[in-house]
Amino acid sequence: MENKYQKVKDGLKEDIISGKYQVDEKLPTESELMKQYAVSRYTVRRAVGDLESDHFIYRIQGGGMFVQDWHKNWSTPTDTKLIGVITTHIADYIFPNIISGIDQVLSKAGYSILISNTHNTHDKERKSLINMLDSKVAGLIIEPTQSALPNPNEDLYQEIKDDELPTLFINAHYPRLDFPYVDTDDLSAEQRMMQYLFDLGHQSILGIFQVDDIQGVYRMNGFVRAYQEHPEYSYLSNIIMYQSKESADKIYERINGYLQQSEAPTAIVCYNDQLAIRVIDYLKSKGIRVPEDISVTGFDNYQLGEYFTPSLTTMNHEKERMGADAAKAIIKLLNRDPVENITYQPDIVKRHSAIKLDKQ
Amino acid sequence: MENKYQKVKDGLKEDIISGKYQVDEKLPTESELMKQYAVSRYTVRRAVGDLESDHFIYRIQGGGMFVQDWHKNWSTPTDTKLIGVITTHIADYIFPNIISGIDQVLSKAGYSILISNTHNTHDKERKSLINMLDSKVAGLIIEPTQSALPNPNEDLYQEIKDDELPTLFINAHYPRLDFPYVDTDDLSAEQRMMQYLFDLGHQSILGIFQVDDIQGVYRMNGFVRAYQEHPEYSYLSNIIMYQSKESADKIYERINGYLQQSEAPTAIVCYNDQLAIRVIDYLKSKGIRVPEDISVTGFDNYQLGEYFTPSLTTMNHEKERMGADAAKAIIKLLNRDPVENITYQPDIVKRHSAIKLDKQ
C-alpha cells in the first residue's frame, strides 16, 4: 500500500478480479492510467510489468493491454479429493457447527475441506469462488451471501454449472440458480413462532429482520402471514428492517421509537439469536425487564442461548445435521447420483424470554 | 540478443549457470554492471529485475544482489496457493476464531485454506498430514495433538523439515521439533488470575481443569504456582481434574462435594469460559448466587461472555490475532524470511462474575 506502483498494481488487480474488466477486454492505456492515478509513466509501466509477469495481463505493442485468461486451468476437476466450503462467516454464530457437521461426513469419506468465508459481501464471495476454482476442488458447498439481493457473481455460477462442478447450497439458495440445496422453512417456522406468541396473549408484536439475507425475508414473510391470519389485530404489527452492515445503535434507536408509541409492542421477534441477545441487553440497559415487561424471541437455537438470563425462547436450527446432510449430498453428486432438496421444519424451543402476557 | 537489457540479462544468467557466481555469492553492484556493460542504470535494473522474477537472483536493499538457489526446482513451481491448517477441532472451543484470523490474512494474500482436524488423536493427525502433503500445500499451520505425549508421527515431521516445507505451530509445540510457533503463556496467565482473586480477598479457591488439553495442564500449573507463592493458605486449595469426554453432571457432583465441606471455596476458577458458563448455571440452579455467594472466573474471553448475567470475568485469548500472526509468519516463511516465535501474555478481563470477598 505504500508504493505508488503497488497502488496501481493492486487497483488494477482488484478491477480484474472483481470482473470490472473481462478476459481479453482492453485495459486503459498507459496515459489514461497516468492521469487516473496521477503518476508518471514509469510507475504505470512498473505496475503493469509486474502484472504481466504474474500472468494477469498481456500487452501488445501498439495495440494495448488486455486481461489475460488468468482463471482458466480449473476446467477438469477429476481426481482431487477436495471439497470447497464457502460460508458468510467461519467463526461466528452457528457456522462452526455447520462446518463441523460437514467435516464429520467428508473426512470420513476421505475428503479434505477447503474453507473460505465471504463476510457477507459479494466482493469476497467472488474472490472465494475464484480461489476455490483455481484450487481445482471436486465439489462446492456454498452458503449464499446476501441472498436476498441480486447476485453480481452470477457469471461465475453459470460457469460452474456449465462445467458440471458438483455444487450445493445450504441455509439459502439463489432462486435464479438451479442448484440443489439444504435449507430451513423459515417462513412457516416464524409463522409458528408468531402463533405461539399469539397464544400467549401477545397482539402487539415488533418484528426485526435482516433483509439482505433471504432467510430474513422469509422470516419476515412468516411474521406478516401470521398477522394476515389474525386481521383483527394486524394493525398492531410493526416491522424494523435492517441491513447487515447497519450499526446496532441505529437499530436500538428505532426500537426505542416503537417502545414510546401508544399500544407499544409487548413482544419482539428477532431475526436470529445473535440479534435477540443484543436486543435483550439493550432493553436491560434501559431498565426494561425481559420477559416481565416485554417478551423477546430469537431464531437458530444458538448453542449457549439456554445459559443467558433469561434463557432464550427460540426456533431450532439443525446445524450439525444440515452440514452432514449437505456433505452426504455432495458425495452423491460426485458419484453422479441424483439428490433431492432438503427443507427442515424446525421446532420451537420454549424457554423463558417469552412468557404469557399479563393483561391488566 | 538485440536489446541491451537482454544482453545484460543473458550475460549474468550465463555467469550464474556456468558457476562463475556461486549460490548466495554477491553479484557485482549496479554501478559496476553499468560500467561493465556500458549501459545506463535503467538497463541494468531492467535486466536484474527480470532475473529476480525468474528466481535467479535475490536483492537486498542496501546489501547487494545475490545468486538465488535456482536449481532447487522446489522454490519455483510452488504455484499452489494452498495453506494447510490442522487443528484438534474445527467447531469447538476457540478454533473458529483462530481459523478466522488465519483466513483474514491468508485470503487477502491470495491463499486458500485447506482445513483438517485431528479430534486430538495421533492417528487422525497422521492421516491429515499425509493428506496435506499429497495436496501439495505450500505451507502448514498446525496445532499439535496431545503435545504432552511422545509423538508417533515424528517421521513425517522430519520429512517436512527435510523438504523445507514452511511449517508453523500454534497454541503449543512439540518440544523436540524445532519449528517456529505462536502460543499463549497459559501458566503465568492463570497465575495472574489467581493473584487477582487473592487481591479480592479470596483464599479458598476451587480450580477445575481439563487435563487432556495441554493448555489445561499449564493453567492448572499456574493455579498451583500461585498457591505456592502464598503458602499461608495453600491448604485451602482444591482442584478438580476432568477429561473432555466426561459428562457435565459428574463434574457438578464433584463441585457439590467441595461446596459442602467446611471452609468451602469462595471462588471457582474454570478451565475456560464454556465451563464457567455451565458452572454458573449449575450454581444458580442450586440457589447459589454468583457472584454474591461465590465468584467464578473463566478463560478465553468468550465472545458473548459479556452478555451473560453476571458478565464473565475471564482471561483474554488472542484468538484472531494468533491466527493472523500465524498466517503472517507462514507468509514470511514462504518468502524465505526468518520468523520469530511469539508468546502472548494475555490480560485479565474484569467483569462481574468475580467480586471482592465480603468478610463476615
Place this chain on the structure above:
DNA sequence: GTACAATTTTTATTCGTACAAATCAAGGTG
C-alpha cells in the same frame, strides 16, 4: 577492544524525456 554514532555504499522508488516499433483508424486511389 567494544559500543555507539556518523558516513558511505547500495538498492528502491519516482520523476522527466526521447525515440523506436507496432498497431489502428481514416482517407485516398485504382
Place this chain on the structure above:
DNA sequence: CACCTTGATTTGTACGAATAAAAATTGTAC
C-alpha cells in the same frame, strides 16, 4: 470494394537525475 498510405495512438527501449531506505563500513569515544 480492395488495397495502400499516412498520421495518430500505444507500447517498448533507453538515458539521466533526484530522493528514500536499508545495509555496510568507518570513525570515535569510552
